[in-house]
Amino acid sequence: MESDVKVPFHRPSIGEEEIREVEATLRSGWLTTGPRTHQFERDVAEYVGAPRAVAVNSATAGLHVALAALGIGPGDEVITTPLTFCATVNTILQVGARVVLADIGPDGNIDPAAITRCIHERTRAIVPVHYAGLPCDMHAIWQLAQRHRLFVIEDAAHAIGARYYGRPIGAMHGTHSDAVVFSFYATKNMTTAEGGMITTADTRLADKMEMLTLHGIDHAAWNRYGAAGSWYYEVQACGFKYNLTDLQSAIGIHQLRKLESMHAVRTEYAHRYQKAFSQIAELETPPDDPRSRHAWHLYPLRLNLETLTISRSQFIEALRDAGICASVHFIPIPLHPYYAAHTDLRGDSCPEALKLYPRLISLPLYPAMTPEQVQYVIDSVIKIVHASKRVTAVAVPGENERVHALVAAD
Numbered sequence: 001m002e003s004d005v006k007v008p009f010h011r012p013s014i015g016e017e018e019i020r021e022v023e024a025t026l027r028s029g030w031l032t033t034g035p036r037t038h039q040f041e042r043d044v045a046e047y048v049g050a051p052r053a054v055a056v057n058s059a060t061a062g063l064h065v066a067l068a069a070l071g072i073g074p075g076d077e078v079i080t081t082p083l084t085f086c087a088t089v090n091t092i093l094q095v096g097a098r099v100v101l102a103d104i105g106p107d108g109n110i111d112p113a114a115i116t117r118c119i120h121e122r123t124r125a126i127v128p129v130h131y132a133g134l135p136c137d138m139h140a141i142w143q144l145a146q147r148h149r150l151f152v153i154e155d156a157a158h159a160i161g162a163r164y165y166g167r168p169i170g171a172m173h174g175t176h177s178d179a180v181v182f183s184f185y186a187t188k189n190m191t192t193a194e195g196g197m198i199t200t201a202d203t204r205l206a207d208k209m210e211m212l213t214l215h216g217i218d219h220a221a222w223n224r225y226g227a228a229g230s231w232y233y234e235v236q237a238c239g240f241k242y243n244l245t246d247l248q249s250a251i252g253i254h255q256l257r258k259l260e261s262m263h264a265v266r267t268e269y270a271h272r273y274q275k276a277f278s279q280i281a282e283l284e285t286p287p288d289d290p291r292s293r294h295a296w297h298l299y300p301l302r303l304n305l306e307t308l309t310i311s312r313s314q315f316i317e318a319l320r321d322a323g324i325c326a327s328v329h330f331i332p333i334p335l336h337p338y339y340a341a342h343t344d345l346r347g348d349s350c351p352e353a354l355k356l357y358p359r360l361i362s363l364p365l366y367p368a369m370t371p372e373q374v375q376y377v378i379d380s381v382i383k384i385v386h387a388s389k390r391v392t393a394v395a396v397p398g399e400n401e402r403v404h405a406l407v408a409a410d
């Protein structure tokens with residue numbers, strides 16, 4: 001039987017500042033892309049350390065626009081990870097390119113050695129995903145990209161607030177990617193309800209992406225002829241309708257100001273989980289890396305299934321019975337019917353992702369949780385583990401089955 005929800009999977013942290021700014025935007029008469037979106041772009045650019053930031057109405061739109069603006073299309077191959085949200089793969093397919101999956105490493109991120117094996121003469125770009133908010137091995141990825149003249153577009157949907165060797169993800173000084181795409185979807189580390197941002201160091205690329213977010217309309221032409229008549233515009237590309245509104249940016253401006261304090265709470269809660277679960281043989285805690293600052297967007301706990309009598313989905317059901325909502329990130333790309341039927345993406349390209357997938361449970365982790373809720377999740381997980389421990393007193397093959405047959409006969 002299902003009890004009442006005690007710990008939802010997510011709750012956004014929206015304060016009075018966001019509410020007042022949205023109200024002020026509504027009263028200002030300027031609802032769509034305008035002064036607040038431009039401020040939000042400047043604020044994100046400054047926060048991560050990038051010369052340009054282009055606002056978009058989702059990270060999906062950001063990935064699509066970045067791929068299109070870099071000229072990636074039919075005949076090209078783009079390498080990405082199997083352990084990601086479908087948007088990463090869909091946008092590559094939508095520009096007409098072929099997706100190639102490079103398997104994950106022990107940290108759950110794309111494995112540079114696997115990328116190396118996937119590079120061919122048609123490869124044009126790498127789209128690494130900072131899984132759960134843990135930065136990928138970017139030095140290895142940038143090195144491969146330089147050697148093979150590939151673009152790098154980071155899917156940083158989980159990674160606003162993350163740092164790599166002390167530098168924010170999205171930063172554009174020193175060695176850097178061509179574009180970094182953030183998500184401000186409702187469940188992400190900061191939100192505009194729906195929204196995203198692309199950072200880049202390349203002014204021409206930024207201008208092109210900006211143009212593509214608004215039908216391919218050329219702003220420069222508008223400005224050139226604006227004095228003569230503001231009705232004039234030129235369509236310079238077959239663009240999209242991907243612009244972020246000032247109503248959304250009104251939320252984002254204040255979310256960004258709270259990001260550091262929200263990240264501190266996430267980190268504290270994640271460390272509580274890490275401390276509690278690292279003691280338990282039936283569990284494996286999600287990897288961290290001392291060279292990076294984890295954004296802790298997700299807490300993907302790993303079950304040591306061979307030590308448990310229940311499956312991952314039974315574990316999730318037991319959590320639900322305790323009023324705790326958990327999730328799974330992600331169903332590996334080749335397991336989805338669409339890719340199986342309409343692409344050449346197959347599971348044999350990513351055995352590590354397929355092996356990890358049945359072990360993954362994302363526990364609730366967000367700053368709106370109370371410390372009591374965090375403790376309740378810890379206690380509940382441990383209780384479920386104790387109730388479903390596999391009896392492994394004797395390490396003789398066949399012995400487990402015999403022990404269980406005896407227990408079952410009881």
Ligand SMILES: *Cc1c(COP(=O)(O)O)cnc(C)c1O
Nearest residue numbers: 058059060085087157183184185
């Ligand atoms: C959420 C997510 C996206 C898509 O973000 P939207 O802003 O909802 O479009 C892309 N990639 C990953 C890895 C995500 O988790």
